Amino acid sequence: MDAPFGLPLPPPARVVVGLSGGVDSAVTALLLQRAGYEVLGLFMKNWEDDDQFGDCPAEVDIADVQAIGAQLDIPVQVVNFAAEYREQVFAHFLAEYRRGRTPNPDVLCNREIKFGVFQQHARALGAQAIATGHYAALRRSRGQVHLLCPADPDKDQTYFLHALTQAQLAPAGMPLAGFTKREVRALAAGAGLPVAQKKDSTGICFIGERPFREFLSRYLVAEPGDMLDPHDTIVGRHIGLPYYTLGQRQGLGIGGGHGDGNAPWYVAGKDATRNTLLVVQGHDHPLLLSNALLSETASWIGGGPPDVRFACTAKTRYRQTAEACEVEALDDGRCQVRFAHPQRAVTPGQSVVFYRDGECLGGAVIDTTTPAAQTLSADAVSA
Incomplete structure (x- = not known):
């Protein structure tokens, strides 16, 4: 019997599903259960710093995971990976911003946490495979696992999965590969899952909905400096290089009297050595x-x-x-x-x-x- 969903083994293999409290992972568990797999749910608590502020609502997500488990009648477990996340993901995130760069922690989180320590923990639970709610497809051919784009191009998450290895993909399955988001929500509603209409999370999980500058200021000391045009003329002041990204237009605060009339300004570069921000006028400036x-x-x-x-x-x-x-x-x-x-x-x-x-x-x-x-x-x- 061929295994569905890109998994390495057919039912009734034991599969540990990474449950986030959202609709995608809930439907992942639903599909595996309907296919005849023995399903266990695992919630990863990866961030603790904001528990006292309520900025990262883990308690809400945990309650949703428990409700999903009750609806599907599957066991669920909450595991704390906050120490591993801080060491293997967040430390790198801060180091990159200190260098004046703009990191993407989701790529590292997938490699180190979701397909790293999570996978190790799943094995300890007797898992024969793991599954996640990512929109991506896995194909197995001649001893190799291939990572393919999913049916819904608007939800394609292969960008964030590109750093995974063959060893990490070997025990994995991604059941949502053939579904659109609308179809996933319809499946959740039809099964009575309590998160069928839950809003998707956006942005970086540990930052949440709060302003980025407010979050980063907790961990990095801002050092103001000059904004320079391509001729090295000072046209404004920045509040700290980590708070800007290339192509940014909003929030530069450059007043009139500088440059080419009223053409908008954009961030075109950072010089961490000089602590200066290069800004240019025009959306498609050569720089x-x-x-x-x-x-x-x-x-x-x-x-x-x-x-x-x-x-x-x-x-x-x-x-x-x-x-x-x-x-x-x-x-x-x-x-x-x-x-x-x-x-x-x-x-x-x-x-x-x-x-x-x-x-x-x-x-x-x-x-x-x-x-x-x-x-x-x-x-x-x-x-």
Whole structure:
């Protein structure tokens, strides 16, 4: 019997489901139960700092998980991974902001927590497989696990899963691969799940709905500095480099009398050494556009790149159409990526993720970029 949902084993294998208290993971458990699997639910409490402030409502989510377990008649367990999360994810998050970069903690959380310590804990519970509510697909072929884009392109989460290894994907299943969000909510409502209409969580979980600057100020000391235009002219003051990201327009506070009339200003770069913020006028200013980037050491789903040099498409942010590029895998594990068309606000600290024929190949953290102002030859891109 073939195993459904990309799982390694057919029913009645024991599967531990990561239950978040949301509708996606609840329907994941529902689908597995209906397929005949022995399902256990596990809630990961990854953040404790804000319990006293009520900013990260773990108690609400835990109550929802327990209600899901009661409705489905499956056992649920709450496990505290806050220490592991702080050490393996949050410490890196703060270190990157101190460097003037913009990290993506969700990528690291998936690798270190959801498919790391969670997977280890699931094994201790006798799990033969694990499952999550991610919108992504797994295909098994010739001893390899392939990570594929799901049926609903608007919910595709492969961008955040690109750093996973074969060992992490081997025991995993992702039952929502073939469903749209609307279908998932309909399944939840039909089964009487109490979270059928629960609002999706947005942003970074430990920041929640509060202003980003307010949160970050608890952990980083802001050092104000100058905002400079491309001619090194001071046009304003910033409140601290961590509070800005490339391409940002809002909140710069640059008054009149600077630059080209009333054209809006955008963040185009950070200089942590000088503690200065580079700002430019115009949405598509050349200093906001990049033809190429150099990554840090890449992660490859299949264990290595498909070739030393290959054509594919890539995303440099989550909600973006994958763009044609050529990737050169360097001897030191990094990648040189050249795009067919200039990309806007490519941000060091974020991830570049590679795709080909609906499959996520892997990705890497962006280290440096080449501005479009430093034009590359057109024939450097063969995608």
